[in-house]
Amino acid sequence: MRSEPVVRVENLVMRYGAKTAVDGLDLVAGAGVTAVLGPNGAGKTTTVETCEGYRRAHSGTVRVLGLDPVREASALRPRVGVMLQSGGVYSGARADEMLRHVARLHAHPLDVDALIERLGLGSCGRTTYRRLSGGQQQRLALAMAVVGRPELVFLDEPTAGLDPQARRATWDLVRDLRADGVSVILTTHHMDEAEQLADDVAIIDAGRVVAQGPPEELCRGGAENTLRFSGRPGLDLASLLKALPADCTADELTPGAYRVGGKVDPQLLATVTTWCAQHGVMPERISVERHTLEDVFLELTGKELRG
Amino acid sequence: MTATGAYAPRPGAAPLPRMIATQAALETRMLLRNGEQLLLTVVIPTLLLVLFGAVDIVDTGEGRAVDFLAPGILALAVMSTAFTGQAIATGFERRYGVLKRLAASPLPRWGLMTAKTLSVLVTEILQVLLVTVIALALGWSPHGSPLAVLLLLVLGTAAFSGLGLLMAGTLRAEATLAAANLVFLLLLVGGGVVVPLDKFPQAAQDVLGLLPITALSEGLRDVLQHGAGVPWGNLGILAVWAVVALAAAGRFFRWE
Numbered sequence: 001m002r003s004e005p006v007v008r009v010e011n012l013v014m015r016y017g018a019k020t021a022v023d024g025l026d027l028v029a030g031a032g033v034t035a036v037l038g039p040n041g042a043g044k045t046t047t048v049e050t051c052e053g054y055r056r057a058h059s060g061t062v063r064v065l066g067l068d069p070v071r072e073a074s075a076l077r078p079r080v081g082v083m084l085q086s087g088g089v090y091s092g093a094r095a096d097e098m099l100r101h102v103a104r105l106h107a108h109p110l111d112v113d114a115l116i117e118r119l120g121l122g123s124c125g126r127t128t129y130r131r132l133s134g135g136q137q138q139r140l141a142l143a144m145a146v147v148g149r150p151e152l153v154f155l156d157e158p159t160a161g162l163d164p165q166a167r168r169a170t171w172d173l174v175r176d177l178r179a180d181g182v183s184v185i186l187t188t189h190h191m192d193e194a195e196q197l198a199d200d201v202a203i204i205d206a207g208r209v210v211a212q213g214p215p216e217e218l219c220r221g222g223a224e225n226t227l228r229f230s231g232r233p234g235l236d237l238a239s240l241l242k243a244l245p246a247d248c249t250a251d252e253l254t255p256g257a258y259r260v261g262g263k264v265d266p267q268l269l270a271t272v273t274t275w276c277a278q279h280g281v282m283p284e285r286i287s288v289e290r291h292t293l294e295d296v297f298l299e300l301t302g303k304e305l306r307g
Numbered sequence: 308m309t310a311t312g313a314y315a316p317r318p319g320a321a322p323l324p325r326m327i328a329t330q331a332a333l334e335t336r337m338l339l340r341n342g343e344q345l346l347l348t349v350v351i352p353t354l355l356l357v358l359f360g361a362v363d364i365v366d367t368g369e370g371r372a373v374d375f376l377a378p379g380i381l382a383l384a385v386m387s388t389a390f391t392g393q394a395i396a397t398g399f400e401r402r403y404g405v406l407k408r409l410a411a412s413p414l415p416r417w418g419l420m421t422a423k424t425l426s427v428l429v430t431e432i433l434q435v436l437l438v439t440v441i442a443l444a445l446g447w448s449p450h451g452s453p454l455a456v457l458l459l460l461v462l463g464t465a466a467f468s469g470l471g472l473l474m475a476g477t478l479r480a481e482a483t484l485a486a487a488n489l490v491f492l493l494l495l496v497g498g499g500v501v502v503p504l505d506k507f508p509q510a511a512q513d514v515l516g517l518l519p520i521t522a523l524s525e526g527l528r529d530v531l532q533h534g535a536g537v538p539w540g541n542l543g544i545l546a547v548w549a550v551v552a553l554a555a556a557g558r559f560f561r562w563e
Binding site for chain 1: 311312313314315318319320321322325326329333336399400403404405407408410411412563
């Protein structure tokens, strides 16, 4: 598609006092689902809230559906659905009441009853928002983001704190939105969520995008994969290396625990087991580790805890 | 995952009058459903009117107590809704991200403010009806021009709304809750609502007379009890408060 991307952020800088939260960030999101990952404090929410028009960029360019989210807010708002990380509902309002209210602010809203049914909010009955469970509050916020039939929805950690059933229900809804042509930008700490849902993943760290691409591509690139097996200690690794393709590694991590690094494919597995057979080694506990998005994420953003 | 078309984009804002009407209706329902708010806007004014009207607690001067009290209670009703109630409700809406979420909806900010004002006015109409009925039952005989009364109520509402929104938009929600209640209590005692202003020393009277609650209660009393014409002095004081408070609220109000 050659048309204007759904979200285009160029060289965005955002500061809070002396602290730079976003530091020259570039991000282009096309149609489909884009997941924004990053450690706490990486600048995810600041970036998304700038796209939602809540914050004015200190410098750089932000365009959402081709519009400036601050200057052209009134044109943009009806076309975009927003799910905040928390809150957003009158504490004394009932779930269906609030959802009907948001629906009435739109010209062609979804069928509210069907949406309530689908997200399991029917059981909330006459309970007011402050007495809903965390999961019910999350699902209500999600429903409020989509009820106006937007072209684009921003979901800020939509499944944080949800039980597995509610998480699946949220994922299913995101998939249906995507199938019907709604674009989704979601921030998340769940790598499996990004792998499951996203066409495109952007990893943010220290206010910049450090990697972006389809999840399978991100997993393929970067770190190499590994094959592990156990055998008797002291195998001749030089001989094993000779049998393996040129760019592979072989280590004995602890006596009898071996790791082969490289492009792990069926051929490599066959090569290793053949070598073992030739050397009278019974390889036990053979395991193949494909790199997950989490590995890539930790490799890019480090393992130390963030504030 | 199949495209059913159920979620196919079809964005659009509802017509502005419908958005404002539905927002005003929601705000009013929230207010009428909230026990603390009802205590403030209905129970306290009604109780004071009945209690002070029936029992001779404070010397209210010549004439029947209810003729003195009813204008003061009307002023109190305006303050309770436009200032105290609105400040507390808006403060917590800000705290819980309601204002933030609505800012992302098709309803423009000025539309939200219009809806809030409508909601305050609807509540005040209900309060005025209630106070009037009770006061009449207690033997109240109002005088003066309804237009002058209306002018006072409208300007009083503007002044108190400005002050309430200024507080809600700048302080933390808990601070707003405490301060709004404290101010309510102080102005109830010192603003000529149930205690005649001439019970205070002259120096204090001069200062108290400049408060919006005093301007409103004394203005209403001039008209309703004494049948005076348009109380320009009190209207002037209310107008100054309204302009200053609304301008400050517009300038300093923070949405998150």
